Amino acid sequence: MKQIIDVIAKLFSVKRKRVSTSDPTFILEKLYSSIDGFYISKAERERLKINDTSFIYGEISSESFTEALAIAQPQAGNIIYDLGSGTGKAVIYAALIYDWKKCVGIEFLPGLCQVSQALLNNFLCMKEIHQHFSHKHFPIKFIQGDFLNVDFSDADIIYLNATTLNPVLWDKLTKKLNELKQGARVILSTKKLEESYFEKIHQALYPMSWGDCTVFIYQKK
Template identity: 25%
Template sequence: ATWSAGIYGEITPDAFSQMLRLLHVRPGMRFYDLGSGTGKTIAIAAHVFQLNATGIELSKDRHNAGCTALAALQRSSTSTGPKASDDPRAELVHGSFFDYDFSDAEVIFMDSVEFTEAMMARIAELGRSLKKGTRIATWKTLPGEDYRHVDTMELKGTWGGMAVQVFEKTTEPRPPLALTLPSRAAERC
């Protein structure tokens, strides 16, 4: 199937920060945003919450805008905090998250408003390789017996309020069925 990067909306920075607090993230945790847009979530995850954060975005324009913003943030410093370049890690990857190995994730966010059922099913299949206990926050249901719904958070996006569902991986890691686990070879900044 062919996936499109045409439709776009974002979770607000305040709502995203609230979500990370409710997920009880700790500094150094491995975080991914599947469909990271202009990278605001990655900047917040790395700079504010000190997470090892990677965003994967299909749209070249949004990826480039995110790289420009992240580079500016990394060059800046304030008298009240460290430079963004001192963060554990903030990385933006251009490409499809279906072609990226995110199996080391501890927390995943997907602003999945426009994801199809087929996309969610493929994400769930790739997620078989995730560690037991990995948390996934998404607007849409994550299908499959490998995941348990643990919470629903009412948060705000640029399009209005929505319920973010939180799922937890309940099974030990194993290879995806009939899929080759993707590599990490992609354009990044």
């Protein structure tokens, strides 16, 4: 009899583990349920005849991003940039789980940036946002353009999915990153920063949409 009760109790507890509608991961999955960033990116690259590895699409998982952000220790009122923000998933997710002064995504491909802006509008109208986050501020902005031409020197945290960036672009970008303010953190996939400018505070393998990938977290000296 006790065994039967235990089994029923276990089943009941499994049932009760349903994801809450206030869970940021649930909200993100709902918002992006019909969005395929890979498809949009491929169509945009074909349309614009872009054949540069820098524009290959890939996404960080919300679990990996949560972990990496926690290590970067955002403080209330910080500013974050996602350099190459794709459909804006990481930017919207970061805005949900921390309180920022500014949360900015910069994306070169117009089709991807337009989708991120449209999704931001949908996000702000979601019933889950009105229900559970009505007092939260979402200072999110998406900029369409080349991140080399945008001033991000006020960043406290930079997220950069840099795995496929070509060496010429990477060289120019590191020069801008070297100008970041002291204490700024950079969450970076695959590529490394110059240790004369940055202290490496973390390195680990994280699952990405294309498989496991080394993520480095640096702090500006």
